[in-house]
Amino acid sequence: MEMEKKMKLLFLLALLCHGFSITDGGRVVGLGTFNVMNFGARGNGVTDDSQAFLAAWKAACASTGAVNLVIPSGTYFLNPIKFRGPCKNVQSLTVQMKGTLKASTDLKQYKTSGVWVEFGWVDGLTLTGGGTFNGQGEVTWPLNTCPKQKNCKIPPTSLMFVNTNNTIVNGIKSVNSKFFHIGVLGCQNFQGSGIKITAPAESPNTDGIHLERNSGVNISNSEIATGDDCVSVGQGNSYITLNGIKCGPGHGISVGSLGKYKDEKDVQGLIVQDCTLTETDNGIRIKTWANSPTNSICANMTFENIVMNNVANPIIIDQSYCPYASCQSSASSKVKISDIHFKNITGTSKTPVAVTLRCSKGIPCERVSLDDVDLNFTGENSTFATCLNVKAEYTGTQNPPPCQ
Template identity: 45%
Template sequence: MGVHFGVSVFFVFCLVGLSANAKVFNIGSPPGSDITKALLKAFTEACQAPTKSTVMIPKGEYKLGEIEMTGPCKAPIRIALQGTVKADGNLINGKEKWVAFRNIDGFKLNGGGVFDGEGNNAWRSNNCHKTFNCKKLPISIRFDFVTNAKIRGITSLDAKHFHINVIGAKNMTFEDVKIVAPAESPNTDGIHVGRSDGIRIINSFISTGDDCVSVGDGMKNLLVERVTCGPGHGISIGSLGRYSHEEDVSGIKIVNCTLQETDNGIRIKTWPSAACSTTASDIHFQNIILKNVTNPILIDQEYCPWNQCNKQKSSTIKLVNISFKNIRGTSGNKDAVKLLCAKGLPCTNVELGDINIKYNGADGPATFQCANVSPKLMGTQTPKACSSPLTKPAK
């Protein structure tokens, strides 16, 4: 189909799987052009349509500036991105996002296309991984208060900051999503979710410079399944407790995932001297494959990058009902398992079952460290697990 704008409506329907009563709004712009105004115009018209509609971005490369597509819309709406949209390759100073979808119910984004954030030049000027007082860069794609949505078959490439950020969402699925940025790209979290209920991230590939999936405060009922992660910083719950007025986290399931060559594996991280007192509960990791992963299993309640906090004050984030089951593979260092809970608020009801993590380095064997937690053990544990509230590393 591509740039042939005269293609029949029937053929368009076949390509994007639309029902017969959906109206198509084409951007009407040639490849190579800036489609910011055309896309906003097409979206606005589609949003006002009384029946389901699709905004079509055909095959080809297009320039796209900062854009915000906001509902509510009168009927379900779909963005069919078949081409590649490219952000400004230079820095976008002070901007919090590149593309934003907001307040839309019944939303779909698909088509096999690419959001290219062109982040290479921006990464060189970004130092947010070293200091709080840094120059903010735009998140590639934001979903704010989007409900009953499905994002499928798209690619996010070289985001300047986070690739995808989700807040205030309900009943939202990401499927067959591909996220790619170099391992050295700073703060390029793959998918960050927070203050949402009922999010599914399934059958996706995330290779980036920060967390593949990161979970912020207020997240409830998250499923991450069949996700391949690496390189990156792994799959992280948190960090939690950095800001005041944070909300509880509950109902997190990370299952049937593979982590390869990541700096961390599956982890929960909270700040000491936290600015709030909340609970993170019912967090379960199961059937995880590790391939040369540093820090494969980690609870860190003294997470304090840049030394910008008081480690003498215990974390006030309560961790309850946590499980790690059937976690297997290889570690990149000897610290295979570290459950380092807060002294003032020990972790409760932590279960470990069938852990088999091998390490073959010269400084081995692998270790299992516990602090302020007495885990319930089931099945076999390699390395040998600790079981007392406060122990030295097990050999």
């Protein structure tokens, strides 16, 4: 109770310092800039600044009009923290982040949440400023058993956006996440650009950006070097554009994995264009589980103007996906793949199988096309393609030659 009173007093004093007034109903009136340092943040990288950040967010969210939340240069140690709305009278809320946020390495702190920093239920949010989210994952990666075991405890995602509308993320960095770097879940109209993500190639499950159940997402002009998918497009997404992504190291740009859980939603309307992949374990990939519990659709996707630099499996559809050491299911995938187009895919493959189209026996792929594909093996022999349960259409240059 004493801590609650202290936080309320700190909140009110900070408002008065900014020239705000409070009505009889308790509503904060005015516009303003809210600096976390004025709410008690220390920025020394050691002191827990979580409560100061929450107090600053609460004040900003309770304000009106166009609001700025400022995180100056410095290093701020944070335990799991949730910045949630709705901010009813705020027209736009800009988080100007110049400092570095440093995550707790104590996994007990994340027992009630699989996320380190969350923004949720906010309209008109902008996150910018060039700051860094440091997940300190290198301390916890050896404890992650998920790449090998089905029943594992999933480490926390560094930065999550949940049910936000009209969000802009520009010029931020994420390093060494414990699990996914950035998750976007249930959002509408999400624009990300100039994002830089970094983790070692051997770091487990450190997907750069994971998308799920969103509509209207555009990620552009960003650099992602990590230990798993640079971008993973999960179930329930529609109208997604990935443009100007530099990926590598990592596992490539992936749709999926799909079909693992019951009642997954369809994925439709994806454009991946003008991207470069370097030294990745896969290139552009669609992956679905063989033993899908329910039917779903994966359709209307175009991969265009993609450069591969010494990439394993540059083009791959895999409907028998299983990352575990042993998978014994003989069932066919129930994910229907159709209207998939690969256009102007060029560069080099570090494996001779440059194109793999391995579709479901129960529901074969339909309307898969390859137009101007030119992929050369970095070894001595030529590249070749392998196909299963699909009759692809081919136009223009085809290297490797089409499946017979």
